[in-house]
Amino acid sequence: MSKLKTKTLHDKMAERGLARIMAAHSPLSARLAEEAGFDGLWASGFELSALYGLPDVSVITMSEHLQMMRAIAERTSLPIVADIDTGFGNAVNVHYAIGQYEAAGASAVVIEDKTFPKVTSLVAGGRQELLRIEEFQGKLEAAANARKDPDFLIIARNEALIAGLGEEEALRRAAAYEEAGADMILIHSKRKTPDEVESFVRNWNGTAPIVIVPTAYPQMTESRAKSLKKIRMLIYGNHGIRAAVTAMQKLFAQIIAEGGIEKADREIVSVEEIFRLQNMGGVKEKEGKYLR
Ligand code: SPV
Numbered sequence: 001m002s003k004l005k006t007k008t009l010h011d012k013m014a015e016r017g018l019a020r021i022m023a024a025h026s027p028l029s030a031r032l033a034e035e036a037g038f039d040g041l042w043a044s045g046f047e048l049s050a051l052y053g054l055p056d057v058s059v060i061t062m063s064e065h066l067q068m069m070r071a072i073a074e075r076t077s078l079p080i081v082a083d084i085d086t087g088f089g090n091a092v093n094v095h096y097a098i099g100q101y102e103a104a105g106a107s108a109v110v111i112e113d114k115t116f117p118k119v120t121s122l123v124a125g126g127r128q129e130l131l132r133i134e135e136f137q138g139k140l141e142a143a144a145n146a147r148k149d150p151d152f153l154i155i156a157r158n159e160a161l162i163a164g165l166g167e168e169e170a171l172r173r174a175a176a177y178e179e180a181g182a183d184m185i186l187i188h189s190k191r192k193t194p195d196e197v198e199s200f201v202r203n204w205n206g207t208a209p210i211v212i213v214p215t216a217y218p219q220m221t222e223s224r225a226k227s228l229k230k231i232r233m234l235i236y237g238n239h240g241i242r243a244a245v246t247a248m249q250k251l252f253a254q255i256i257a258e259g260g261i262e263k264a265d266r267e268i269v270s271v272e273e274i275f276r277l278q279n280m281g282g283v284k285e286k287e288g289k290y291l292r
């Protein structure tokens with residue numbers, strides 16, 4: 001099954017020119033992304049941390065992330081791009097993690113070039129420390145050697161722009177990461193406009209395709225990304241959890257304000273819709289067949 005998912009991810013990038021990947025923090029959010037028509041899922045560390053009400057600073061463990069990854073993989077047929085942060089330690093830990101994530105059903109991993117423990121990328125004034133290039137190359141080599149399926153993607157996440165080191169350093173790192181065996185380069189930016197990423201992409205003359213996460217610069221539409229030619233994957237990094245928070249904040253406030261659910265009940269999906277998403281129909285079918 002996961003071999004099929006890995007192939008699907010490659011096919012989507014080839015067919016559409018750009019794979020659209022939506023963040024998932026639960027099997028339910030993964031199912032909703034699949035029904036909406038996304039090409040794959042982002043097992044986001046930020047979303048999972050937020051789900052636990054925790055900051056995205058390497059507090060969530062590999063086991064917790066893997067457990068959710070497995071639950072998501074069981075409930076959806078979409079390929080999963082796993083966010084493994086800094087790889088949970090050094091290159092030896094990365095080697096071990098790749099085996100775990102591949103077995104759990106991921107089709108790709110993103111490993112970032114920050115030191116452990118990391119600080120989430122988009123926070124203003126965040127402590128952003130990068131590994132030495134050689135050390136990160138060792139992690140990428142370990143990842144590439146550890147995978148069993150050669151189509152399992154190793155995506156190197158380049159945080160040079162996030163750390164304020166400039167485009168030249170970002171390009172230098174991207175070239176070194178490609179040389180170490182990265183299949184794709186994720187270039188991250190917290191600039192409020194796409195210009196920083198667009199300039200990087202135009203000046204990137206390696207062969208590894210580019211991945212972007214345009215949370216900070218939402219003007220970067222899919223067609224704008226495609227027009228740059230080298231971007232093959234666009235990750236919507238946290239829109240599921242933000243949509244859930246928006247909806248819950250609004251509804252919970254309404255119930256308190258109105259002193260009941262009479263009006264609010266008409267503004268949310270029915271219980272029957274949740275039954276559908278839980279596949280209660282399958283329970284009825286099994287009851288009919290096996291309960292005597
Ligand atoms: C995540 O979604 O966990 C990411 C993307 O790594 S970001 O939050 O922008 O760092």
Ligand code: MG
Pocket residue numbers: 044045046056083085
């Ligand atoms: Mg993350």
